[in-house]
Amino acid sequence: MEINQLQKKIGERIRDLRESKGISQQNLAAICNFEKANLSRLEAGRTNPTISTLYKISEALNTTVSELVNVE
Numbered sequence: 001m002e003i004n005q006l007q008k009k010i011g012e013r014i015r016d017l018r019e020s021k022g023i024s025q026q027n028l029a030a031i032c033n034f035e036k037a038n039l040s041r042l043e044a045g046r047t048n049p050t051i052s053t054l055y056k057i058s059e060a061l062n063t064t065v066s067e068l069v070n071v072e
Contacts, residue, residue, distance in 0.1 A: 007048055007049075012043070014042065015043040031060040033056075
């Protein structure tokens with residue numbers, strides 16, 4: 001799998017988990033202390049998230065980093 005494909009799949013996974021919990025993009029960004037635009041780029045797969053970014057998102061979504069990156 002190419003890096004761009006992986007980023008896109010992780011972004012989709014984050015979006016799906018966020019939506020399944022009824023959290024808006026704006027609210028998740030605020031909880032994680034991110035700019036909404038940065039979260040939007042992450043969910044669109046246009047940026048490569050750091051492990052600390054993934055950790056903050058996993059904590060906010062009450063899940064694990066491994067759940068976020070489980071894109072097989």
